[in-house]
Structures are given as structure tokens and as C-alpha cells.
Amino acid sequence: xSDLKLHTYKVGELQTNCYVVSQGDxxxxxxxxxxxxxxxEKLLLEKLTPIAIFSxxxxxxxxxxxxxxxxxxxxxxxxxxxxxxxxxxxxxxxDYFLNSKQIVIPPKNIKDLKDGKLKVGEFNxxxxxxxxxxxxxxxxxxxDFVLTGDTLFKGTVGRYxxxxxxxxxxxxxxxxxxxxxxxxxxxxGHEDETLIGAEMRNEFFxxxx
Numbered sequence: 001x002s003d004l005k006l007h008t009y010k011v012g013e014l015q016t017n018c019y020v021v022s023q024g025d026x027x028x029x030x031x032x033x034x035x036x037x038x039x040x041e042k043l044l045l046e047k048l049t050p051i052a053i054f055s056x057x058x059x060x061x062x063x064x065x066x067x068x069x070x071x072x073x074x075x076x077x078x079x080x081x082x083x084x085x086x087x088x089x090x091x092x093x094x095d096y097f098l099n100s101k102q103i104v105i106p107p108k109n110i111k112d113l114k115d116g117k118l119k120v121g122e123f124n125x126x127x128x129x130x131x132x133x134x135x136x137x138x139x140x141x142x143x144d145f146v147l148t149g150d151t152l153f154k155g156t157v158g159r160y161x162x163x164x165x166x167x168x169x170x171x172x173x174x175x176x177x178x179x180x181x182x183x184x185x186x187x188x189g190h191e192d193e194t195l196i197g198a199e200m201r202n203e204f205f206x207x208x209x
Contacts, residue, residue, distance in 0.1 A: 002123070005144060009042055011035040013098055014061040017189055019147055022048050025170075026121055029053045029069065030140065030147050031189060033061045036068035051121045052114075055079045056189060057134040058086030058106075060094040067105030074109075080129070080136025081112040113138050130177065132170025133158035139177065144202025145185040146196075152177055152186060154194035155204055171209045 007020040007027075012034030017031040020043070027048040032039055032055075036138070043050060050073050054076050057077060066077055079087065086093075091104040113136070115129040126141040130151045140147040150158035151173055160167045177186075182197025200206065 004146065006142075006187070007042070007046065009035075009039060009062075009070055011038060012061055012064065016061045017187065017191075018065075019051075019187060020046075020048065021123065021142065022046070023122055025049055026051050026123075027159075028120060031056055031062040031074075032069055033187075034064045034066035035044075036065035037066050039065060039069065042071055043106060049073070050075055052138065053077045053107075055083075056147060056151070058083030058090070058136040059134065059150070060090040060097070062149065062189060063087055063090055063107070064094060064102070064104060066107040071105065076111050076113045077107045079107075080138050082131070083113045083134050083136030084110070086134060086136075093167065100124055127192050128176065130148065130170075132166050132168075132173045134162070135164055137173070139155055141180065141184075144183065145187055146177070147187050148177065149189040151192035153188045153190065153197065154186070155199070155202055155209070156176060158189075167209075172209070174205065 005022045009018045011018045016033035020033055021028045027050050029050050052075050053066050094102040113127050120128050128139040130137045130139050135149045137151050160170050178200050182198050183195040186194045
């Protein structure tokens, strides 16, 4: 995949990182959290055609734009079935956290994410199950980078104080990510990228876990 490219767009009030991974004129969309019109405009400008959408987990700031994008492109949507309960309550939680009524178009053609290697079109990558922040949190490993959603950030981890979160599972998930090559670039769900090696040496993780 010598022509694999990563495009990063910040979307929504919570400034979620929406990632578009492209190869040639096709692409995959990860964490379409909001601003479907904005994302579609970027695809048009880049002359890219999406063939699938993925979410690292079911929180509304990573899923809100999915259904609307599917109105323009009849493509499958991949998310762990363990997080579908969050998907089903996304309008309710979005209304609450954003303090305004949201129009949410429910996603369709939902596919469950399975741990292991996945091929979609000409894209080959690894699906890494990383529960803890949510039951179905998932990371996606490409050649030299990994999309970590809200599991691993630069210098910290995702929240684990929700009723459905699990700190022990999150620690296990972080340990699993730390088995990746140290030079692997980490692209998280919010804020800036980092490296696996840099986070392995960060004292924060030994203090929190």
C-alpha cells in the first residue's frame, strides 16, 4: 500500500478527530463524529469515494454523522456489536452533552467488528479489540500507524468512570497496544498524535494502573 494516505479532520463541538484513510480514489472513514456536510465536502475536494465507515466506539461524538453520510453513499458501517447500545442512545446523549436538540439519522447496514485482520476493498489492516473505555472500543492498525479512538491519547487514556467502563480491561487493552512496534504512530480520537514508544515510557501509565 505505497500510496496509503491519512487525512485528519476535526469535527463537532468536542473536536473529534475524524480520519480518512485513502488509497487511490477510494477511502475508509473512521469516527465520523459530526459535520457530515463538511466531511463530504472534503471527500469531494480530494476526489475520494468512501467504501465503508468505521467507529472506534459508540459514543455520539464518534458516530453522529454516519447515518447522514450513508444517505449520500450506500456503504456498510462497522462498529463492535458490544457498543450498539450506545449507538441506540446517541441522540439522547448528544442532546444532553451538547445542550441542544440534535437531528440524528440512524446508521444502517451495521456490521460487527471482529478482532484480527480485515480486508475491505483493497485496504488491509488489523482490527484490535480494546475494551475498557467502552465494552466495544476498537483500534485499527495500518502499516505504521494505529487509530486508537478514546482508548489511548498522548499522555493519558480514555475515561473509565462510566457505568459500562472497566479499568482493568482498559489496562489490558493498553498493554496490548504497547506490544506494537515503538515507532508506531498513534492517532487518537482527540488532540494530537504520539508514538507507542513515547507512551510506553510515560510515567502516567505506571501511576494510573
